[in-house]
Amino acid sequence: MGLFNKVLVANRGEIACRVIGTLRRLGIDSVAVYHEEDVKAPHVALADEAVQLEGMVPSGAYLDSGRIIAAAIAAGAAAIHPGYGFLSENAGFAEAVKQAGLVFIGPDADVIRLMGDKIRSRDFAATNGVPVAPSVTEDDAGDAFVAQAEAIGFPLLIKASAGGGGKGMKIVRNAGELAENIALAKGEAGRYFGDSRVFAERLVERPRHIEVQVLGDGTGNVIHLFERECSIQRRYQKIIEEAPAPNMPPELRERICAAAVRLASAARYLNAGTVEFILGADGEFYFLEMNTRLQVEHPVTEMITGFDLVEAQLRIAAGEGLGHEQKHIRVKGHAIECRVCAEEPDYGFRPATGRIGFLALPDGEGVRVDAGIVARQAVTPAFDSMLAKLIAYGADRETALQRLGEALRKTAIMGLPTNLDYLLRVIRHPAFAAGILDTGFLERFAEDLAMPDRGDPTGIAAVFAAALGDPTFRDLVHRVPEPHASIGRWRN
């Protein structure tokens, strides 16, 4: 059997555009779906066909599995690509697609369900020899709690079972302090939550977010496409990702990738997925979760491996298998991605809306732009605030970084606030350049990353650029007749 003749893309924005791009390259007809608000959106224009999803709130439209499946059938599509977000990790949808006689481009519903359950997936990982952060609860351990907690190793975090927000939370660095801190934590937990039960878990200091891209054929054959570093996060969301992870010892890389493959293989994982880990400064790593879909940051993996992950997804879904052997997959160069979002980093990253009045996207050697925006487009609160991804590739990290900086400088998205300035400040930070990353990076360097003084030459030039663009100022400059303009200020 060959590839599909026609595929429906159940998504919008940059990822829909990106999927449609691969479909087009492979000669597969694409069907876009859209809400009325998106009628002028680029994914609609890009697709061979487009089906409007009626009568829903904008984000609801892309979640309306019934209508989307009906649209696929009506259009004669053989498969549905869910992109990321929306229905991509909805097991019910995957099932419904299958039941409708279509192919869901992604894993089986069972695996989606398994990995979607925090506790089950953690147990599954532990069972299959994938490290999980050690912890012990007072409920389970009873009188042995202190001893079992000590057995986890230090540093330890004692947390209230019932609470959050740091109340009743204690960091313990050695056995001598353990009993006393457990008592303190219990006391606080009792006072704040009326429930003094606590639990202990290994504290991962300076945690890095490392994830591994895997591809599985559903029979237990799994290959990995190496790891990605996604530690630069604000409000628990990634904004800068790169591959390979900087300052990663080869032996550690091998172990993490092997763990990811082990997990996916045990799950008889089908299609593309990502296994996320938390990596401590001590080199210990623990399973976090598995994302059963294409990731936002997949381009960095594509750029260092030469894979087209969407093509790989299509081929696997079409039954063509993995088509690659692990030993032939090599990392070449370095890639960094940043997410351009409509938000105000200098005001607590609050989301922003508006209309894109002017758009200039960069190009150049090693620069890839995955964007789903056009000039004049309205950015509303109805959807995710991500506007585009800028990805830069280079033979080494320094080159990639330099190209990404150049790409950011060459990007203009005007008419609404974006994090473009902020992204540039981050990637130019010395600690970032040194590749010393962890998930606390943005908070730790908040002061360095704040809006710089605007009285510098560039800030003054901006004032003049604005003034010279203002007809009021232009009139003031240019309407003065001669010889008065030449005489200038003069009093007799």
Next chain:
Amino acid sequence: MSYEIRQEKADFHLDIAARRPTLEVTIAQTLHRVEEVADSDGRFTISVDGRLFRGWRLITSDRIEIRLDGRSFVFDRREGVARADATTGTGDEVRAEMPGTLVTRHVDVGTQVALGERLVTIESMKLQVTIAAPRAGTIARLHIAEGATFERGAILVSMAPAAPQEG
């Protein structure tokens, strides 16, 4: 006369010192030499103190956005921004300019209103007109009931006296 432009919370005062042979402008007591080199399709090139700056500029009715050297700058066009306006008056009484009937009250006693917010709708000469608040303030009294008629010059709404402002 100096030109004012506002960037977020900072005001810039630009004083033109000379136009020939090049434009010279003072900002915060520093004199700058400015030259507009090129301007097309949102792309500008200017020279400031002998250094070239190339960036993008978006001009809308209320804002000017500049993207330069990987940084974004947003300016208010102050002329477009509402300012204290003497035509709206400082008086406490809103009077009818012609006889008519009060159709709708949009506010109650005690309502805080902004400048220009609608107070009442009146009908006169077969035309309904909405009366707007002449200034920001609090409604002290509504003099005419809905459906009631009034004469020219009648007080329609009284606003609580404004607190004295610091000069």
Next chain:
Amino acid sequence: MGIIRSAIDTGSEEFRSRYVHNKALVAEFRKRQEAARHDRPARDVERVRRQGKMLPRERVEALLDPGTPFLEFSSLAANMAYDGEAPGASSITGIGIVSGCEVVIHADDSTIKGGAWYPLTIKKIVRSLDIAIENRLPVIHLCDSAGGFLQLQSELFPDRYMAGRIFRNQAILSKMGVKQLALVFGHCTAGGAYIPALSDYSVIVRGTGAVFLGGPPLVKAATGEIVSVEDLGGADLHTRTSGTCDYPAVDEADAIRIGREIVSQWERPSKVTVDYVPSEPPLYDPDELYGIIPDAPKKGFDSREVIARLVDGSRFHEYQPAYGTTLICGYARLWGYRIGILANNGVLFNDSALKGAHFIELCNQNNTPILFLQNITGYMVGREYEAAGITKDGAKMIMALSCSHVPKFTVMCHASFGAGNYGMCGRAYDGRFLFTWPNHQIGVMGGEQAANTLVEVKLRQMERNGEVVDKKVLDEIYTTTLAAYNEQISAYHSTSELWDDGIIDPIDTRNALGVAISASLNAPFGTPGNGVFRF
């Protein structure tokens, strides 16, 4: 055009001593000007501040486009009148750029006697409006005046060129289509109330601006009615009820903003097109004028040296360089405009008078504005010259320049005595602008001449009466006459009486003329034509 070759030796003792002399004269002028502009009783300034008002000069500065010139007229008007009580004749007038538009500005000065109009205030305002009429320049009135200075009412009220002329000129301006804007910052009382009323546009500041024919005290006296300033003629009354003013303003800055916006709506005038090229500065430094102007009225100088320090590139096309050489005539450019220049280089003889009359005709034929640089002690007198027709030759100059249809400008450079003042476009000849250098003297004759003449008259009178001629009495007559006369012929007296549009520092001449020439081109040139020349 060739560059004037200067013969000035800037290293010479003569140059240095003249330089020091003239610098001192200019320093004295600047000192007097500074005092006239800024010396005010502290309580008057405080009162203005207390009322939240700007000082008159601050208003003018706020109104003008930044980085543009302001040509102020008659900054020392009334400096020798009213015991110095009305510096600058209690007003500021001049030409400046507002919203890109050339305008005449007239501002009352309420820091002097509440801005009351003295007779010379009225002369100064009327002159500014005459300038507006002659040059078709829009006018912006910055009103803040208590009205006429009652103690001198007979000198400011009844005659043709007194207060009523202000309003007559306003009406004529409007009829000509020349715009006027009044910004009412303070009171416009009595006749002054007509200024905003006769302006095409008017703005009034709430709280401090007021317009009324009779102020509250007069109303109370006349009818017994007790009424506040605000209710009688405040911003709300005039912009909501009476319609006397057009725009209310929250404060003075707001009034100026509104005013500038109004001016920016005005059509740009289509000016007379004259020959114009981008300008270049003079080759010779105008600062050298100080070393050229002589240190005594009797000493002469080569006026080409002055021309060389005024005109573009110091280039001058001299007409009839070999004929009538006591009058230099020729073409040059000033701030890019081509002008014709007549400059005295000695006493006017028959040939120089004929040359001057002919050159005025040439400039008219060529649509070229004319600049007169006066340094004249008169036409040559004596039998030989009368016989040769010096009077009718002088009359030819007067005929030619009186009937001239191109704009004329006069700079009083050193001396202006006798009929030469007429032939060289004195004040009576409707030049568009006339400026005076601080060293200048003007009169029917020179001081010594006048004193000697009067002593001569007295001597004959005494002889007729058979009185013993007392040498001491005659000496006394000579001394007092000379002193009084010298005061009268000084530039300060001249400018006090508004016989000119102001004293200017010689190095400001180029800029003043640039603004003046540009202003003059707003009015179409008249129709060519002459009366009967006596040949």
